[in-house]
Amino acid sequence: MDLKNICRAVLFPVQMLCSILKAGLSLLLPCxxxxxxxxxxxxTGGGRGIGRHLAHEFAKQGARKVILWGRTEKCLKETSEEITLLGTECHYFVCDVGNREEVYQQAKILREKVGDVTILVNNAAVVHGKSLMNSDDDALLKTQHINTLGQFWTTKAFLPRMxxxxxxxxxxMNSILSISAIPGAIDYCTSKASSLAFMESLTLGLLDCPGVGCTTVLPFHTNTEMFQGMRVRFPQLxxxxxxxxxxxxxxEGVRSNKAFVHLxxxxxxxxxxxxxxxxxxxxxxxxxxxxYTCMNTFKGRT
Structure with a gap:
């Protein structure tokens, strides 16, 4: 072992301790x-559900412009009008993030009409709520395209300019199911696990890129139409x-540059x-x- 590596080995415990102390202080001190x-x-998926609430929250927190992507123009238009009434400039574009060419085409149109995107929120997702044996191949591919590959394509479209x-x-916008999977949602859990790995790798890859960061949100079951009918045994707990x-x-996680938000x-x-x-x-x-049985009553949107 050469001198350089010896010095690294000696400094490593000190650096680890400093990192732990820094992380602890960040929890106590305002950043x-x-x-x-x-x-x-x-x-993406900004017309309804969590996407709709995200649009409202970014507008309330003072974002200069909010752009919505989604597959249903009616929902996009309604949300866009709500954001405009809040006093924030808002635009919407019909775009299926599961379609690679459509993503790149709409990204180009967006830049020409609105400008550079500085915050990309990958929120669009689908879930079919069926076992592997009961899911058809097209449904499985659709889930992977929207939940996983769509995120790859949108990031490729906007990250270089950032x-x-x-x-x-x-x-x-991920899910705790990416870490702890359940039966009856194998397509969703698998795609979200892939999405999490993508974000973990991207977060590490951007550590030395000043001004550019990542936030991965991992919520528990959320009360939206996507997971309508899902039941846990102790809803009070x-x-x-x-x-x-x-x-x-x-x-809040974006504004404080928090890498992971567990809810x-x-x-x-x-x-x-x-x-x-x-x-x-x-x-x-x-x-x-x-x-193991929470998806038996699933009636959510696919």
């Missing part, structure tokens, strides 16, 4: 928040999240338990909570 007044925010400007933020709460915490905070306990307990114990927890 500098991003000023959104110069930002152009693009939200890096040029040294100003940008990529947001992924594990109530579904309100979409407006998810939107507020997401914008609610108790999801941290789930992650710790999953890494510590044997599989048999985790199975008992899942059975007790009703996770």
């Amino acid at each position: 500098k928040r991003r000023d959104l007044s110069g930002d152009v925010v693009l939200i 890096l040029e400007l040294c100003n940008g933020h990529v947001v992924c 594990f109530p579904p999240l309100k979409p407006e709460t998810v939107a507020q915490r997401t914008v 609610p905070w108790t999801m941290h306990i789930l992650i710790i338990l999953k890494n510590l307990l044997p599989l048999s114990a985790l199975e008992e927890i899942q059975r007790f909570a009703g996770s």
Whole structure:
């Protein structure tokens, strides 16, 4: 081992301790928040559900422009009108993020008509709520295209310009199911796990890129039409999240440049338990909570 590597080995524990102390202090001390007044925010799946609430929250927090992408023009138009009434410039474009060529084409049109996107919120998602044996191949491919590949394509379309400007933020609206999967949503869980790996890699890759950051949001079951009918055994202990709460915490995470946002905070306990307990114990927890049967009554939007 040469002298350089010896020095690195000696300094490593010190650097680790400093990082832990810095992270601890950041929880106690107020951090500098991003000023959104110069930002152009693009939200995929922005016409309804969490996307709609995200549009409202970014507008309330002072974003300069909000752009909505989605597949249903009626919903996009309604949300756009609501944002305009709040006093924020808002545009919408019909775009299926599961279609690569459509993403690149609409990205070009957006830049020409509105300008550079500085905050990209990858929110569009679908879930079919069926087992692998009962899902048709087209449905599985659709889920992968929208939940996973769509995120790849939108990021490829807008991240290079963010890096040029040294100003940008990529947001992924993920799910706690990317970490702790359940039966009956194999397409959704798989695609979200892939999406999480993408964001973890991207976050690390952007550490040395000044002015550009990432935020991955991992919420528990949220009370939207997407997961309508999903039932947990103890709703009083594990109530579904309100979409407006998810939107507020997401914008807060972007403004404070937080890499990962777990909602609610108790999801941290789930992650710790999953890494510590044997599989048999985790199975008992899942059975007790009703996770194995929560999708049996699923009637949500696909």
